[in-house]
Amino acid sequence: MxxxxxxxxxxxxxxxxxxxxxxxxxxxxxxxxxxxxxxxxxxxxxxxxxxxxxxxxxxxxxxxxxxxxxxxxxxxxxxxxxxxxxxxxxxxxxxxxxxxxxxxxxxxxxxxxxxxxxxxxxxxxxxxxxxxxxxxxxxxxxxxxxxxxxxxxxxxxxxxxxxxxxxxxxxxxxxxxxxxxxxxxxxxxxxxxxxxxxxxxxxxxxxxxxxxxxxxxxxxxxxxxxxxxxxxxxxxxxxxxxxxxxxxxxxxxxxxxPVERVMEEYLKYAIQYDNNAFNTKYCLCQMLRDKVESPLGKQLQAAQTSAEICKAYGMQELFQQTQERLQARRDTLQSSTEPDRPVVDGDVTTMAVKFERREYPPRVTPKMFLLEWSRKEKLEQPLYETVQRSQDRAFQSIVTVAQKRYRSSLWEKSKKFAEQAAAVVCLRVLGVPEGRIGEEDSGLVCKRKREGKMNGTTEEEGNIKRHIAAIQQETDKSEAAAVVSGDHHRPDTPPEQP
Missing domain, CATH: 3.20.20.70 (Aldolase class I)
Structure with missing residues (x-):
């Protein structure tokens, strides 16, 4: 050969x-x-x-x-x-x-x-x-x-x-x-x-x-x-x-x-390599040929997902085992990834960061801390752009702060978690506190006193006032200036919070 x-x-x-x-x-x-x-x-x-x-x-x-x-x-x-x-x-x-x-x-x-x-x-x-x-x-x-x-x-x-x-x-x-x-x-x-x-x-x-x-x-x-x-x-x-x-x-x-055996062998590869369900269904229908109107053919044509296709062939257990194996591999790879090393990918700074809700106090999130820091620095409100991956419906978000973009290289199970992960990356690159439990308290104070404006504000804004201390009084301005640039404006609208 x-x-x-x-x-x-x-x-x-x-x-x-x-x-x-x-x-x-x-x-x-x-x-x-x-x-x-x-x-x-x-x-x-x-x-x-x-x-x-x-x-x-x-x-x-x-x-x-x-x-x-x-x-x-x-x-x-x-x-x-x-x-x-x-x-x-x-x-x-x-x-x-x-x-x-x-x-x-x-x-x-x-x-x-x-x-x-x-x-x-x-x-x-x-x-x-x-x-x-x-x-x-x-x-x-x-x-x-x-x-x-x-x-x-x-x-x-x-x-x-x-x-x-x-x-x-x-x-x-x-x-x-x-x-x-x-x-x-x-x-x-x-x-x-x-x-x-x-x-x-x-x-x-x-x-x-x-x-x-x-x-x-x-x-x-x-x-x-x-x-x-x-x-x-x-x-x-x-x-x-x-x-x-x-x-x-x-x-x-x-x-x-027998074509039945060939179809099963094909389906095993389709599951193993996460083949698009509609592509899998198309190929199996071609193999069925004149039997496409048989009970199996009709069940196959009605299937909309890989799980449903496997059910038609009595291969549910294999499908489930494969999904569990892939998820275990995914978890292992994510846990072994070095989280503290930023990498520049085009115009985006990335880190392998996963948002763990249990690491933060109730109603306190990295997005809130990033918002407060942006206000303190008189920057525009952080802007989040989120995409969803078709093969597993996972999410990834990019946050733009002062014309610089940040994201986690890991995918999250929800849009909100993806945005939080992006905020964490931004905060860590800037060297700014993110609000985690046990984080050293270095003189954080509430810089935005809005108690007198509670009427008409959202509960989330109230939560910010009650639970967010402003960023360190003496943030290293030279370090921030090296990372953050752009026009300084106050945000006109409140941020979307989880």
Whole structure:
């Protein structure tokens, strides 16, 4: 499989890139059953270019996370030398940005030049590239020169054999390692027969490996058919899409397994790697095929969460055990994180801080102390921005004080706790008391006497007056000035308190 440290594309069987199917659970399942190489689903360069690479210590994965906190691509160590990242692109520079973002976590980069669907052809991507060979050449040359791993592409055939061969010869000259050829025109669909003669002509015309694609249903129904398809096309290798989607054990030379067992094995991976529930449901429905209206199929279609999907398959106990194991790992990682070391992440100062309510007196919170300190310093009221993570509904907040931003790197169970954690980070970075029980009393006094204005004030403001002592009379002004800057205004509205 590996030639001089690089992935070989000769004499392999691959899981083809399939939108909504080629996510991590399906890729790992295909590898289990004997696939040599697995492609991820096509991922659009514009979306991927906005992602950040995140090491997920809980799931033991590497995640590429979009600004809205969606995981666009998730991978793990087991598939690192076998997974091929396929992108949709029509721009050489943007393609290179994405390739460099993921190149240390994948085995190769593939450019989609064959998908005929609108989501891919929009903007000149996918099969739209087939009519622009200059752009094909520019993209592939840029990638080959710019990354350290193999670059490949996947095309569909053109109206004539001569045009197809001419295009692939031009592609070969860009320096790509292999080319996959789907033996159908971009106007043709799976019901149309695959043109093995076109693939054969391409394989004879170039020296790089050619991967034959498009044989599912008509030519490839079992593992034994894979070799027959390879011989019929004269290709170096074979790539399977629908046949693998319906039953991934088609990759096994031990014979096909019952689809019920394959679905259970897939679901185990989906639980283990916290796969999106709707993606999991989609893949399972594809495996059910004509049984999608069976009692199991109807229960599956009605499911809205991973827990409900597992219930349909009688796997509630496994789901619960997995959730408990992941939570235990999450707790261990959070408790072992060094909490006292601030880290600058872009324009945000972060610390690994978790808000523990029991550490503070009743009705006294870090947010209150931060508010009082801001008033004392004649700064604008602290501003909180909170986001919720889709996969586990956890919260994280950023507080802005004097045009500087602070947050905890840990996620909280509620919006209020996330805001409190952000306030703690800000106070600790500034070296300001936060009101914890047992905190040394260094002459804290109530700086804002508002007892005479109680009428019309909120109970929370009253609590602040009763329980908050103002910040130290002699706060180290030089230290505060080094961290805090900006216009000084009094807040016009009371803060939101828990």
């Amino acid at each position: 590996m030639a001089a440290g690089r992935l070989s594309f000769r004499n392999i069987t691959a899981l083809a890139p399939m939108v909504r199917v080629g996510t991590l659970p399906m890729r790992l399942l295909a590898l289990d059953y004997g696939a040599d190489v697995v492609y991820c689903e096509e991922l659009i360069d514009i979306k991927m270019a906005q992602c950040h690479r995140v090491v997920n210590d809980v799931l033991e994965t590497v995640d590429f996370v979009a600004p809205d906190d969606r995981v666009m691509f998730r991978t793990c160590e087991r598939e690192k030398d076998r997974v091929i990242f396929q992108m949709g692109t029509a721009d050489p520079d943007r393609a290179l940005v994405v390739a460099r973002l993921v190149e240390k976590d994948v085995a190769a980069i593939d450019v989609n030049m064959g998908c005929p669907k609108e989501y891919s052809t929009k903007g000149g991507m996918g099969a739209a590239l087939l009519s622009d060979p200059d752009k094909i050449e520019a993209i592939l040359k840029k990638l080959v020169a710019g990354v350290s791993i193999p670059v490949t592409c996947k095309i569909r055939i053109l109206p004539t054999v001569e045009e197809t061969v001419s295009l692939v010869r031009r592609i070969e000259k860009t320096g790509v390692t292999a080319v996959a050829v789907h033996g159908r025109l971009k106007e043709e669909r799976p019901r149309h027969p695959v043109h093995c003669d076109y693939i054969q002509a391409v394989a004879q015309a170039v020296s790089i490996p050619v991967i034959a694609n498009g044989g599912s249903l008509d030519l490839v129904k079992t593992n034994a058919d894979i070799e027959e398809f390879r011989k019929a096309t004269g290709a170096s290798s074979v790539m399977l899409a629908r046949a693998a989607m319906w039953n991934a054990s088609v990759f096994s030379n031990q014979g096909p397994l």
